[in-house]
Amino acid sequence: MSQLSTTPAIPDLAPPADPAPRRRFRVQRSTLSGLAPLVAVLALGGALTVANPRFIDPRSLSALADSAAPLAMLAIGATVVVLCGGIDLSIGALASLSSVLLAMWIPTLGSAAIPAVVATAAAAGLLQGVLHVVFRIPSFVVTLGGMTIFSAIALVISDAGTVPVTDTSVTKWAFDRIGDYIPTSVILVLVVVTLVTVVLRVTPVGTWIAAIGYTEPAARLAGLPVYPVKVAAFTLSGTTAGLAAVLLVARTYAGNPTMADSLLLPAVAAIVVGGTAITGGHGGLWRTMAGAIIVTMLRVGLSVVGVPSAYESILYGVLVIGAVAMTIDRSKVGVIK
Numbered sequence: 001m002s003q004l005s006t007t008p009a010i011p012d013l014a015p016p017a018d019p020a021p022r023r024r025f026r027v028q029r030s031t032l033s034g035l036a037p038l039v040a041v042l043a044l045g046g047a048l049t050v051a052n053p054r055f056i057d058p059r060s061l062s063a064l065a066d067s068a069a070p071l072a073m074l075a076i077g078a079t080v081v082v083l084c085g086g087i088d089l090s091i092g093a094l095a096s097l098s099s100v101l102l103a104m105w106i107p108t109l110g111s112a113a114i115p116a117v118v119a120t121a122a123a124a125g126l127l128q129g130v131l132h133v134v135f136r137i138p139s140f141v142v143t144l145g146g147m148t149i150f151s152a153i154a155l156v157i158s159d160a161g162t163v164p165v166t167d168t169s170v171t172k173w174a175f176d177r178i179g180d181y182i183p184t185s186v187i188l189v190l191v192v193v194t195l196v197t198v199v200l201r202v203t204p205v206g207t208w209i210a211a212i213g214y215t216e217p218a219a220r221l222a223g224l225p226v227y228p229v230k231v232a233a234f235t236l237s238g239t240t241a242g243l244a245a246v247l248l249v250a251r252t253y254a255g256n257p258t259m260a261d262s263l264l265l266p267a268v269a270a271i272v273v274g275g276t277a278i279t280g281g282h283g284g285l286w287r288t289m290a291g292a293i294i295v296t297m298l299r300v301g302l303s304v305v306g307v308p309s310a311y312e313s314i315l316y317g318v319l320v321i322g323a324v325a326m327t328i329d330r331s332k333v334g335v336i337k
Helices: 020-051 058-083 091-134 139-157 184-202 207-214 217-219 228-252 261-273 285-304 309-327
Strands: none
Touching: 020 285, 058 091, 058 184, 058 207, 058 228, 058 261, 058 285, 091 139, 091 228, 091 261, 184 207, 184 228, 184 285, 207 217, 207 228, 217 228, 261 285, 261 309, 285 309
């Protein structure tokens, strides 16, 4: 009677691949990605210094930082929304509306007009966040509609004109300087971005935002407070839009229904150029600060080399497309629509 062979199969004795080199590569790539905005700032600064040696004059650098402050403030809250995987297209229109409200409220409220306007902008952001999560409307649609509504309200209440600030002392502090070269607007931006960063790093909120941005369904299954976090992100975006309006009114002594409309594309450019993935989950606020400096330096560079300002929007569009192409996480997007 024949016997079946019971010879055991020879196991694969090849050692498992060492994952350490792959981990080291990911760490190195992440480090390089984080340093890229800083390298770009230094490279642009060097190029502008060669083109115009007066660029590195302390007064010129102070003016550059002061010019970047409203843009950076506007982009702080919008960055958190993007980290959650959303987008806020209403920040420019909301800041314009806030500037009109501030100019109109100063005669009756005085200094209290500033917190009132910031609170109103925060409430507008809160409303958009609630509409987004409760009715499950894409953030793109909600904020696009919000942008139209805010612009229309600003035009109606201002009679489509500029509203002058009657008491300039209310906002003068936001256009002052500490010493000769440190703008108070920059100090305000640094305080806000530091506070938000501390909250994201010290509390679990930062981890929740990253998880929601990477994969929202998994974060929901894990029991994370997805909806409250997203609503809070939109509320913060509205708050920083209101603060950006204060900085803009401080330098123009007036509110205008289109004052900050032109800052939407530069703000988005600052976010993506700073390395925050438009698909969410990856990036940071300090990267956005570097992105705001880059965008402002590019605008200065265009004027230095004699390029008409009309070409700025073309440059910002190219920057946004190129930065998104480099930072988007294609593993999260099965089909590009």
